[in-house]
Amino acid sequence: MGRPPCCDKIGIKKGPWTPEEDIILVSYIQEHGPGNWRSVPTNTGLLRCSKSCRLRWTNYLRPGIKRGNFTPHEEGMIIHLQALLGNKWASIASYLPQRTDNDIKNYWNTHLKKKLNKSESEERIISENIPLQPSAARNTINHRSTYASSTENISRLLEGWMRASPKSSTANFLEQKSQNRTNDLMDHHNDQSPYEQGSWDQGFHVHPKNSEENVKCDHDVQEDGDGDGDATPPLTFIEKWLLEETNTGGQMEVMSPLMELSNML
DNA sequence: AACCATACCAACCGCAAAGTT
DNA sequence: AAACTTTGCGGTTGGTATGGT
Numbered sequence A: 001m002g003r004p005p006c007c008d009k010i011g012i013k014k015g016p017w018t019p020e021e022d023i024i025l026v027s028y029i030q031e032h033g034p035g036n037w038r039s040v041p042t043n044t045g046l047l048r049c050s051k052s053c054r055l056r057w058t059n060y061l062r063p064g065i066k067r068g069n070f071t072p073h074e075e076g077m078i079i080h081l082q083a084l085l086g087n088k089w090a091s092i093a094s095y096l097p098q099r100t101d102n103d104i105k106n107y108w109n110t111h112l113k114k115k116l117n118k119s120e121s122e123e124r125i126i127s128e129n130i131p132l133q134p135s136a137a138r139n140t141i142n143h144r145s146t147y148a149s150s151t152e153n154i155s156r157l158l159e160g161w162m163r164a165s166p167k168s169s170t171a172n173f174l175e176q177k178s179q180n181r182t183n184d185l186m187d188h189h190n191d192q193s194p195y196e197q198g199s200w201d202q203g204f205h206v207h208p209k210n211s212e213e214n215v216k217c218d219h220d221v222q223e224d225g226d227g228d229g230d231a232t233p234p235l236t237f238i239e240k241w242l243l244e245e246t247n248t249g250g251q252m253e254v255m256s257p258l259m260e261l262s263n264m265l
Numbered sequence B: 001a002a003c004c005a006t007a008c009c010a011a012c013c014g015c016a017a018a019g020t021t
Numbered sequence C: 001a002a003a004c005t006t007t008g009c010g011g012t013t014g015g016t017a018t019g020g021t
Helices: A021-032 A038-045 A052-062 A072-085 A090-094 A101-128 A149-164 A169-188 A196-205 A208-227 A234-248 A252-264
Strands: none
Touching: A021 A038, A021 A052, A038 A052, A052 A101, A072 A090, A072 A101, A090 A101
16 A cells, blocks of 8 residues: 555646647657556656556547547447446446547536436426426537547647658558548548447457457456446346447437346346 | 636546556 | 555546527
């Protein structure tokens, strides 16, 4: 025990990351790979604690992250996985390979929790036989248009940086990364990508690190089941359901059996 | 136009598990 | 086995954009 807080040191910078810091971190990770976070600040000269570096990478800079614009299918998955697993955001995120646990957690806290509360109260009113106008707001997801703007800035910055630099392995990596980001942004701007089979495949195959993490997370989830006894249902069922969901194109109707089960649990 | 309230997201903090010596 | 270090997770908060008055 007695671990000293890593962020208490004098001279450690806090707050929002600058594009320059992002570039330093990305290029370092490209060379050395993610991990050994302890050594990242000393080796890069970044005035950040190791924790902050890891968080920045996993939640923001890691290739293959999809940001904003949660599809109805993703939303449904989060709702049901949360019902089944509780606030195990990392576990839930392992089933949404392009999303980070932080993103899912934020989306839950800012959108879905309210939505569910509203739905529950409306259902209660309905069950009490009080007439109620259909609520348009119930099906409305408030997506803020500025959500991806910072990502876009990073993308542009990286592109500019690469043009100015000789073609190194780092630059190649960044170019690829930039391309991924651009593709993501295209998805966002088009706003037309229902959660489809291709998205899964892309998430798992294009980003090896991602899938590697998924394997680990899934393993963790399974261990959770017999560990703390927090009523985690058999994961094989969830996986089966997710598979069916993926194959059927993710219609909400498919979830009703699951909802019944989760209600029973 | 200015002010205030609310919504949202990025990042921080503390704790615990896992890993290492 | 104990002490220590590192990593990961979930809860929370601060800053800022947006909407309303």
